[in-house]
Amino acid sequence: MRRNYVRALGAVGLAATMVVAAGCQDAGGGSNEAGGDGKCGGKVAIFGAFTGPNAGLVLPSLNGAKLAFKQFTEKNPDCKVELKEFDTTGDPTQATPVANQVAQDQSFVAVIGGHFSGETKATMPIYEAAGLVMVSPSATATELTATGNKAFHRVVGNDGTQGAAAVAYLKNSLKPSKVFVIDDGTPYGQGIIDEVKKGLGTVVVDSDKVQTDQTNFDATISKIKSSGADAIAYGGYTNEAAPLLKQARAAGITAKFLGFDGLYDPGFPAGAGAAAEGAIVTCPCLPAAEAGGTFSADYQKEYGQAPGSYGAEGFDGANVLLDGFKAGKSSRKDLMEWVDSYDKQGVSKYVKFDASGDVEKSKVVIWAYEIKGGQITPKEEIKLS
Amino acid sequence: MNFDELFGHLGQHTVDGLAKGSIYALVALGYTLVYGVLKLINFAHSEVFMVGTFTVVGVWSLLGATDSPPLGTLLLLLAAGLLAAALASGLTAVAVERIAYRRLRRMNAPPLIFLITAIGLSLVMSEAFGLWQGRLVVGIPTVLERDVVFSIGGTDVTNTQIITVVAALVMMAGLDVFINRTRYGRGVRAVAQNPDTAALMGVNKDRVIALIFLLGGLLAGAAALLYALRYGNTRFNVGFLLGLKAFTAAVLGGIGNLRGALLGGLLLGVVEVYAATLTQSNWEDVAAFVVLVVVLLFRPTGLLGESLGRARA
Amino acid sequence: MTTTTSRKRLLNGLSDATGGIGDRFRALPKWQRGLAFLAFVAFLYYLPLLGIPGLTWLRTDSIEGGNNWAGVLFVCAVYVLIAIGLNVVIGLAGLLDLGYVGFFAVGAYSVALFGSTQSPVVKALQERFDLPQGWAVAWAICIPIAIAIAMISGVLLGWPTLRLRGDYLAIVTLGFGEIIRIVVRNVSWSGGPHGVAAIPGPEGAPSADNQVFGLIDAKPWYWLALTVVLLLVLAVRRLENSRVGRAWLAVREDEDAAAVMGVYPFKYKLWAFAIGAALGGISGALFASRQGFIEPNQFNAQLSILFVAMVVVGGAGNMAGVALGAFLLAYLPERFRDFAEWRFLVFGLALVLVMLLRPQGLIPSRRRARELKDRAEEVPASV
Secondary structure, three states: OHHHHHHHHHHHHHHHHHHHHHHOOOOOOOOOOOOOOOOOEEEEEEEEOOOOOOHHHHHHHHHHHHHHHHHHHHHOOOOEEEEEEEEOOOOHHHHHHHHHHHHHOOOEEEEEOOOOHHHHHHHHHHHHHOOOEEEEOOOOOHHHHOOOOOOEEEOOOOHHHHHHHHHHHHHHHHOOOOEEEEEOOOHHHHHHHHHHHHHHHHHEEEEEEOOOOOOOOHHHHHHHHHHOOOEEEEEOOHHHHHHHHHHHHHOOOOOEEEEOHHHOOOHHHHHHHHHHOOOEEEEOOOOHHHHOOOHHHHHHHHHOOOOOOOHHHHHHHHHHHHHHHHOOOOOHHHHHHHHHOOEEEOOOOEEEEOOOOOEOHHHOOEEEEEEEOOEEEEEEEEOOO | OOHHHHHHOHHHHHHHHHHHHHHHHHHHHHHHHHHHHHOOOOOOHHHHHHHHHHHHHHHHHHOOOOOOOOHHHHHHHHHHHHHHHHHHHHHHHHHHHHHHHHHHHHHOOOHHHHHHHHHHHHHHHHHHHHHHHOOOOEEOOOOOOOOEEEEEOOEEEEHHHHHHHHHHHHHHHHHHHHHHHOHHHHHHHHHHHOHHHHHHOOOOHHHHHHHHHHHHHHHHHHHHHHHHHHHOEEOOOHHHHHHHHHHHHHHHHOOOOHHHHHHHHHHHHHHHHHHHHHOOHHHHHHHHHHHHHHHHHHOOOOOOOOOOOOOOO | OHHHHHHHHHHHHHHHHHHHHHHHHHHOOHHHHHHHHHHHHHHHHHHHHOOOOOOHHHOHHHOOOOOOHHHHHHHHHHHHHHHHHHHHHHHHOOOOOOOOHHHHHHHHHHHHHHHOOOOHHHHHHHHHHOOOOOOOOOHHHHHHHHHHHHHHHHHHHHHHHOOOOHHHHHHHHHHHHHHHHHHHHHOOOOOHHHOEOOOOEOOEOOOOOOOOOOOOOOHHHHHHHHHHHHHHHHHHHHHHOOHHHHHHHHHHHOHHHHHHOOOOHHHHHHHHHHHHHHHHHHHHHHHHHHHOOEOHHHOOHHHHHHHHHHHHHHOOOOHHHHHHHHHHHHHHHHHOHHHHHHHHHHHHHHHHHHHHHOOOOOOOOHHHHHHHHHHHHHOOOOO
């Protein structure tokens, strides 16, 4: 009997503790200090795949943004800016709660990201509802700016413009008679190849779709051979493009290889070795020498390697917001307006957004790069006619 | 449906498929050996293969391998790569058994527990390599330039394809002889048939089990070298998909059956290439699994049935 | 071998200790058990507000770069639901299903394809039946559709494959999960690789105007998921103790004996599969509604394997166990984001250690733990 009483007391005690606990709330994380109190500076969230299998594509952008924040702090010690990293591994499942967190924490005034189109699509309604401006360095899906979302901006050309540039380059410079197109079935790769197909019309003789983590490309290579194509356009990333190109060259395919910014990545020539020689990679990013400024050298000094894919875009995206802080904007609303009317030369391109959040078409600069001696070297600017 | 392409170059696609399937078959043998004796899926075997590919990368870069070296260097590279990869994979496999399985075997744990332990271990291994080697593809020098050895009616057969298929057949035959004709093989078969009786007859079960893990690992190492020769790339997660396919191949042929693993691997390779040719490459996995389901519906224990214990019969 | 015996004793002691708590709990008078359960449920509902001094470190947003606490709890709740569904298949009926993510995907895509105004299916329906632009199937109707489609796909998969033995079933189901993902990615009527956005919730399509199930605050979503979990726990509990539940047990223990006793194994296996699939479908539907956007690559084979790990680590057969397993496997990687790149390595290590030290699972089912003990004793001395 005694023990029963003890237990009953215990249960009552537990209930009491909970009632008391409910009373004395400690807000836990998520501070609620409101931004926009007139002081210079603010807190920016950056989210993307900083770990996981696709981190290699995103880390240069993160590093670029970090570099921008570091340089800003050095130059403006009075203006307190902070960059908080939120890792999503590129998975929309993880990106959604991150968006909730950033949206609810009023101390955040802007967002850099998302880096992949999927996580961006999943989270942009949340950021829009919270009035947070998003500046994406690398989400290129065309449809992102087609839904009328007001929060989303990107400092990168979309798949449509890149596809058009590739078409122009193929038509004007390479002048192939038959083109074989391949995509990797990701929103990025498929989106860009759809644009190329549309632009080239009947010059595209055949196509194939590979898949992520595929390693054997015999069937694709046979198709390329039978098609007799003299140029290949590949929409996708390094992990599949490098083995594909290597195997295709080994199989005696000599067709010109054209890739997009997903391959603007030192890992591509490194992975494909000698096979990458002469491959063309288009990228909506200015070569370091053209960009002016010291971004490339600074990045090299800071991280011990050349800025890879989207490194310059990450830097530009951060600078769009940092310029806003410098101009005294420090609330979500002010920054949204600031970004909407931003108009300035960046490292990767001239940054000015149109009404949908894309970089104004006339300002997008797309360059063709050639792989020479294992290095991605600038070849020529592609004129969009 | 691109029937013209498939039937126009049927021979070529078959050869491509057989070469692709040979690598599946070699890895499948590892699954089948372990399953035949222990009746469990060694999920970590895929990472045993992955370790082999990275060993090839390491050894070749130590020896300063370049694209298309002279014949002498080439032979040295191949020998060193084979030796190192087989050793590394074999030891990894034995270590997997020692760390993850022995304790559970002592407890006579149900197969599900083994499966989860193996999954955990394969996650550890692939993540370790991901952290160490990066997440991007790692290029491997093309030491053996692809070369068309002979050509019949428009079907080109290349040197790497011949090497891959012949190596797979030779190793398969060697393993068959080892299991069916030697003293150790008899021990393996005894344990596969009835572990308790085998133990009573004086077979050291632990040693036999270590032996089959070692054998499976050696074969995976050899497969890793062939993979490096033919594909010229590896990555931290290269094992997952390949392991999945190899396991599918083992089940297709009849898991626990050595010849079944070979048949299943080759069949799977050919099916995949055909499917990728007929439609697009991203349908090949669907085709592989559909074939698996259809085969299992009509032959519930795979094409050749499961029979390591009765390998001779 | 003194070391092994002492280790064995230690392990037995461990399981006795935890089993002891369970026994003691069961020995309590009914009203006390009820009270404790109610207190626990109340605590679960209070969890997203967790602010008890001294416990706030549990929150995932208490760390640098931490994730939204309510948002993580929602994912945990969905995973608990999945674990409970998969437990019916693995724990109760003893069928190894490595493709459970397939049903999760079917549920999610059912809501997405019928409920979103942006889905190709809805657009085709609009065109075919001359419906207005904003038309889509209402959320409340999407959910039963999702459950029905998931259940049907469970039966369709189970019908031919359930005659296969354990390990064959494992690989076939794994293949099924992959087929679903690849087909959804490759065909255009599902939105292809671009996925489907604007998936509705209880208040309709996601928009900033939604009052309760809004975009920014995840707490209502967690409470919704928790309510569904609790209701389904009660339902599955009833099922477990019903005729069907006992039949599952019999089939799991010895299929032939069960058949001899008049329990037709195939029929009950198919039931387990269908019910498991329906539960997976519900969790998928909930998940898609909250996310508002899904893409095929979210439903990969690794996730399937994670689901199985949740069940086994927690303790197959015991609902409290699998729920704990699911919660921990969803929660720990979020709470320990500090490990960053090392997260999954540590996760794998933890998986191995738990299985080696506590193969019966964290909270084992009593029957399973006894089986394990029996098996351990069956081992001949020589080995």
